[in-house]
Amino acid sequence: MNYVYLEHEPRRCDVKVDTGIAANDRNDIAEGLSRVLADTYTLYLKTHQYHWNVTGPQFRSLHLMFEEQYRELWAATDEIAERIRALGEFAPGTYAEFTKLSSIQEDNTVPSSDQMVKNLVKGHEQVVKTARDLFKVADEAGDEVTADLMVQRMQASEKTAWMLRSTVE
Template sequence: MSKENKKPKAGKTSAPGAAGIDIGISKSDREAIAAGLSRLLADEYTLYLKTHNFHWNVTGPMFNTLHLMFETQYTEAALAVDLVAERIRALGFPAPGTYAQYAKLSSIEEDEGVPAAMDMVKKLVKGHEACAKTARSVFPLADKASDEPTADLLTQRLQLHEKTAWMLRSLLE
């Protein structure tokens, strides 16, 4: 009998079932990374919502510049939340997806009312810095587990948030 035709021994399977994930990262490490990514997802989504809100409601002499800038930023953020959520799912855990969950997990506060244009910019700087800090806090977990896909995702998010915070801060000078 050729090797290809051999049946697995009783009690063994050739591949883990849906309940078993065998990607070289322990369940406890995957769980810790997913929890960190859930905090990042909450920050990313809260920042997305804040940016979209400011896009709709910005006024003043810099209206066109800020309106277009905020649109670019919330469009990018909409794609980012999907990437973070999908990584959580790939690690075998449900991604948070409700406002209540995000409110508990996010380090970014919601705003009441409509701030002045430059206050919007200041609040978005803080939001991007918060996302960068959250992403950075997950790095040791990914590094410990040799989770390169998560490390890559975190690097991309850090690059974007640090650059965007810098660009927004430049408007305040």
């Protein structure tokens, strides 16, 4: 079977949104949210992979901790995507889109349990950086809802990174 793959720009919504945020600001915020979504989804997938594949003396504790973390990340992806939609834009939802937008790299191998933890620390720190960049844009545009969502994401990822760092110190 031959497959044809088409590259295309993200679809734009043609719906009128009048909530007090300028259209160009909504677009910039939606683009930033798309990057946060891509980072969050990529980190979710990485965390879930580690949950499945962790081995070693800390297996049980890491297996359970990774499950707790990927469940939280999964819920976050929905909140972020729904915020994009509330701003009147379509949310990215394909691996190809996430790969283009994410600043978090996928793994090509299954790392050791200690390396898994270190990789997840880096991933959560990157989510914080991406969210922090968007927070500034949302705050300047008067988008308190997105700014609040970014505060929640930064808080969750900073706490998770701290807990992960504490397991390998």
